[in-house]
Amino acid sequence: MAGTAITGTPPLLQAEVRHDGRLLAPWALLTTLLASSSMLYPLIFPTDEDRSAFAAAVGSNPAMAIIFGPAFDLSTTDGFAAWRSLALGGLIAALGVIFAVTRATRAQEDSGQAELLASGVMGRAARLMAAVWMCLVFAIVLGLVTGLVTVAFGGGWNATMLLAATMTATAWMFTGVAAVTAQLGSDARTANSLAVATLGVLFIARGVTYALDAPDWVIWINPLGWMTETKPAVDDDWWPLLAAVALTVALLVVAFVLQARREFGAGAIAPRPGPARGRDRSTWRLALRLNRGPMLSWTIAFIALGLVFGYLATSVTDILGGDAALQQMLAAGAVTDAELVSAFLVTILSLVGIIASIPGVQTMLKVRAEELDDRLEPIIVTATARPRYYASNVLIALGAPAVYMLVAGTLMAALAGAADVGVTFGDVLLQAAATVPAVWTVVALSVAVVGARPHVALAAWAGVLVSFALTILGPTFNLWDWVLAISPYWHVPNVTSADADWWGLVWISLVTLFFLMVGFAGFRRRDLATQ
Amino acid sequence: MGEIDAVIRVEGLTKSYGRFQALKGVDLVVERGQVHGFLGPNGAGKSTTIRVLLGLLRGDGGTATVLGMDPWHDVVDLHRRIAYVPGDVSLWPGMTGGEAIDLLGSLRGGLDEARRAELIERFELDPTKRGRQYSKGNRQKVAIVAALASDVELLILDEPTSGLDPLMENVFQEVVGEAKARGASVLLSSHIMTEVESLADRLSIIRQGEIVQTGTLADLQQGSRTTIHATFARPVPDAALAELSDIHVDGLRMTATVDASRVGDAMAQLTPFGITALTVEPPSLESLFLRLYEPDADERAS
Numbered sequence: 001m002a003g004t005a006i007t008g009t010p011p012l013l014q015a016e017v018r019h020d021g022r023l024l025a026p027w028a029l030l031t032t033l034l035a036s037s038s039m040l041y042p043l044i045f046p047t048d049e050d051r052s053a054f055a056a057a058v059g060s061n062p063a064m065a066i067i068f069g070p071a072f073d074l075s076t077t078d079g080f081a082a083w084r085s086l087a088l089g090g091l092i093a094a095l096g097v098i099f100a101v102t103r104a105t106r107a108q109e110d111s112g113q114a115e116l117l118a119s120g121v122m123g124r125a126a127r128l129m130a131a132v133w134m135c136l137v138f139a140i141v142l143g144l145v146t147g148l149v150t151v152a153f154g155g156g157w158n159a160t161m162l163l164a165a166t167m168t169a170t171a172w173m174f175t176g177v178a179a180v181t182a183q184l185g186s187d188a189r190t191a192n193s194l195a196v197a198t199l200g201v202l203f204i205a206r207g208v209t210y211a212l213d214a215p216d217w218v219i220w221i222n223p224l225g226w227m228t229e230t231k232p233a234v235d236d237d238w239w240p241l242l243a244a245v246a247l248t249v250a251l252l253v254v255a256f257v258l259q260a261r262r263e264f265g266a267g268a269i270a271p272r273p274g275p276a277r278g279r280d281r282s283t284w285r286l287a288l289r290l291n292r293g294p295m296l297s298w299t300i301a302f303i304a305l306g307l308v309f310g311y312l313a314t315s316v317t318d319i320l321g322g323d324a325a326l327q328q329m330l331a332a333g334a335v336t337d338a339e340l341v342s343a344f345l346v347t348i349l350s351l352v353g354i355i356a357s358i359p360g361v362q363t364m365l366k367v368r369a370e371e372l373d374d375r376l377e378p379i380i381v382t383a384t385a386r387p388r389y390y391a392s393n394v395l396i397a398l399g400a401p402a403v404y405m406l407v408a409g410t411l412m413a414a415l416a417g418a419a420d421v422g423v424t425f426g427d428v429l430l431q432a433a434a435t436v437p438a439v440w441t442v443v444a445l446s447v448a449v450v451g452a453r454p455h456v457a458l459a460a461w462a463g464v465l466v467s468f469a470l471t472i473l474g475p476t477f478n479l480w481d482w483v484l485a486i487s488p489y490w491h492v493p494n495v496t497s498a499d500a501d502w503w504g505l506v507w508i509s510l511v512t513l514f515f516l517m518v519g520f521a522g523f524r525r526r527d528l529a530t531q
Numbered sequence: 532m533g534e535i536d537a538v539i540r541v542e543g544l545t546k547s548y549g550r551f552q553a554l555k556g557v558d559l560v561v562e563r564g565q566v567h568g569f570l571g572p573n574g575a576g577k578s579t580t581i582r583v584l585l586g587l588l589r590g591d592g593g594t595a596t597v598l599g600m601d602p603w604h605d606v607v608d609l610h611r612r613i614a615y616v617p618g619d620v621s622l623w624p625g626m627t628g629g630e631a632i633d634l635l636g637s638l639r640g641g642l643d644e645a646r647r648a649e650l651i652e653r654f655e656l657d658p659t660k661r662g663r664q665y666s667k668g669n670r671q672k673v674a675i676v677a678a679l680a681s682d683v684e685l686l687i688l689d690e691p692t693s694g695l696d697p698l699m700e701n702v703f704q705e706v707v708g709e710a711k712a713r714g715a716s717v718l719l720s721s722h723i724m725t726e727v728e729s730l731a732d733r734l735s736i737i738r739q740g741e742i743v744q745t746g747t748l749a750d751l752q753q754g755s756r757t758t759i760h761a762t763f764a765r766p767v768p769d770a771a772l773a774e775l776s777d778i779h780v781d782g783l784r785m786t787a788t789v790d791a792s793r794v795g796d797a798m799a800q801l802t803p804f805g806i807t808a809l810t811v812e813p814p815s816l817e818s819l820f821l822r823l824y825e826p827d828a829d830e831r832a833s
Contacts, residue, residue: 278630281637
C-alpha cells in the first residue's frame, strides 16, 4: 500500500525541479553571499585591536545578539563567519524551503493544477513526496555550494562545512514543518503563515535566550538553538545536527499521516456557511477585509516584539555589566548608561521598522495578486475610480505598519520607562514614531512598483532587502556613510541626543511622496493585467 | 441613412500587445434597446474589444464611444450606467456569494433589492457559500445576479453562460429578455448558437482582429446556402441539378445545397422527378459560423 501511495513520484519530481528550480536558486545564492562575504573580515577589521573593538561594540548591543545570535569568537575570520551567517543563513534556507513545499502542495491544490495531476497515474502521497524530496536535496545543494564557495574564498574546511551544514539541517527541519503546515491550513496562504510564524517565533526566541543568558535547557528546547550550539570555529560540534535529522524524520512522518487522512483540497479547518448579505460595501471595506487576517496576526507579532524588546531594554545595563572594556568606558564617563540604552533602542526600533515594512509590502503585492486573479476587474468596471481603489490599499499599506510601530513602541516605552535605565516613556515612543517615516519610504517603493512596473513585482521587496542589508548588516562591513545613507533608517535621528537632525526625515519623506506619485500615476494609466 | 441612436460606437479601433496586433481596426455599432451578438473564434479579439469598452485597456488607435462617453477618461460616470459579466468569474475565496453581490452592487451605486432576491431564487443560487466553494457555473451565477440586479442602460456580457447547465441557460435567456424589455441594451459575446439566435437583434463577427460581417441574422444568411435532402421516384438527370452544388447522390437519395434566393427555382426543376421525401434546411447560424470562421472566409466576406 505504501508503494502505491507514492506511485508517480519520480516524473513529478522531475517536473517540479524544472518548474521550481529557478525559484529555489536565489535562496542558495543568498546564503552563499552571506557566508562567503564574511571572508572579507581581514580587510575590514585587519588588526586585533580593530577586532576587539568590534567585539566590544557587538557585545554592547543586545539587538545584535537577537539577529545574529551570540558571538563566541570574533578574533578569527571563521568565528566571524559563523557569528554572522549561522542564524541568518538558517533563516534564509528555511524560508526558501517553506515557500517551495507550500508551492508544490497547497498552492497547486488552490490553483487546480493538482487536480489534473491527481487524476493521472499517481499515488495520493506522491505530490507531498516529490515536494519533500526536492527540498531535502535542495538543502544539501545549498549547504555544499555555500560551504565550498566559502572555503574557496579562504574559509577553514571544518568550521565552514559545519556552518554550511547547519543551514542544510535548518532547511531540513523546516521542510518537515512546512510539510505539516501544508496539511493543516486549507489554503496556501494559511499554510505559509503557519510555517513562517513557527520559524519567526523560534528565531526570536533563540536570540532572546542568548541575549539574556538564559539557562541551558531553554536553549536546548529550541531546535534553532541546536544549530547555534554546534559553535563552528569554536567547538566544532557536529552531533547536534543528528537531533535535527531526527526531528525532520518525525515531522515528515506526522505530515504523511495527516496527508493520508485528509481529503483533497481540505484542511484541518472546514469552511462553514457565511452570511447571505454583505456589509462591506466600499473599496475601503474590501481592502480592510482582505487584509484582516494578516493584520490580526501581525498585531499579535508586534505586541510580542514590543514585550520582548522592551524587557531587553530594561536589562541592557545588566547584560553589559560583564563586559570589562565597557565597564572602563562607563567608569571614565566616556559613555553613560542612558546613551547605551538609547543606542540600543535606535537599533532595535530600526529592526522593528524593517519588520513592520514587510506587511506593508505584502498588502501592495496583494493588490497585484488580486489583479492577476481577475478580482480587480469586476471592481474597476463598477463606478469605482482606479485611484480610489489604489488609495484604499495604500492607506492600509502605510497605516498598518505605523500602528504596529506604535504598538511595539508603546510597550517598549512602558517597560523601559518604568525600569529607571535613563530613558523616559516619551523618549522611546518618540523614537518609535520617528522611525515610521523610514518605514513609509520602504513601503512607498512597493506602491511605485505595483502601480507603475507590476511585471517586476518582486522589486517591491527591494526596499526591505536594502534597508536590512545596509542598516543591520552594513555596520559589520564597516561601510561608508554615503552607502549606509541609502537606507532610509540611517536618517532616523536619535531623539535623545541633543543635536538630533530632524531634516533627514523630511528628505526621506520627499522620496516617499515621489514614490507614491509614481505609483498612483502608473496605476491610473496602465492597462490592467489580462490573461 | 439617418443618425442612429448608438450606445456603443467603435471606429477603426486598434490595440497591440508588443508586436502582436490583437485588434486591427474594429468597427462596431450597437443600437439602443437592442441585443447585439458579438461572435468570433477564440483569440479573435472579442475580449480585448470588450476590455477597451470597459476602460480596462486603452486602445492604441481609432475611437470608441460608450453611451456617448470615452471609456478611458469618463470611467466612473460611464460605469454607473453599465454592468459587466466576464466569462471567467473569479471570486474572493473567503467571501460569500451574497456578500460579493452586495459589494459589487454597492460599488455600482446600489441594486434593486426585489430583483436581487428574485434572481437568486430563479438561478437557484446559495448565497451563503464562500467563493472557494462555488463551482464554475455557480461563480458565474454570482456575477450574473450582481450585474442584472442593478438598473443599468447597457449590459456587456462576455461569454456569460459558458459554465451554466441548460436549465440555467434558459433562465439566463429569459432574464436578458426582461432586461431588454426594460429598455437596456446588451452586447453579448457567446459561442452558444441558440442563445445568440434567440436573443440577438443584430450580429457582428470578428476574426483576427477585424469585423468580417455585421447585420441582422437574416442579412447574414443572405449569402449563405440552404441544404436540401430529397428522395425521388425516378433518377434525376444532371441537367436538372444545374442550380445545386455540393451534390451527393446515393441511388434515388440526394443531398445538395442551393443559394437561399434560388430555392424556388431548384424545386421547380426537381419536382418532375417525383419527390417522395423532402427536407429543406435554411442556413443555420452554426453553418454560418463555420463558414465565416474558416481562414479562407476573407474573400467571400468582402
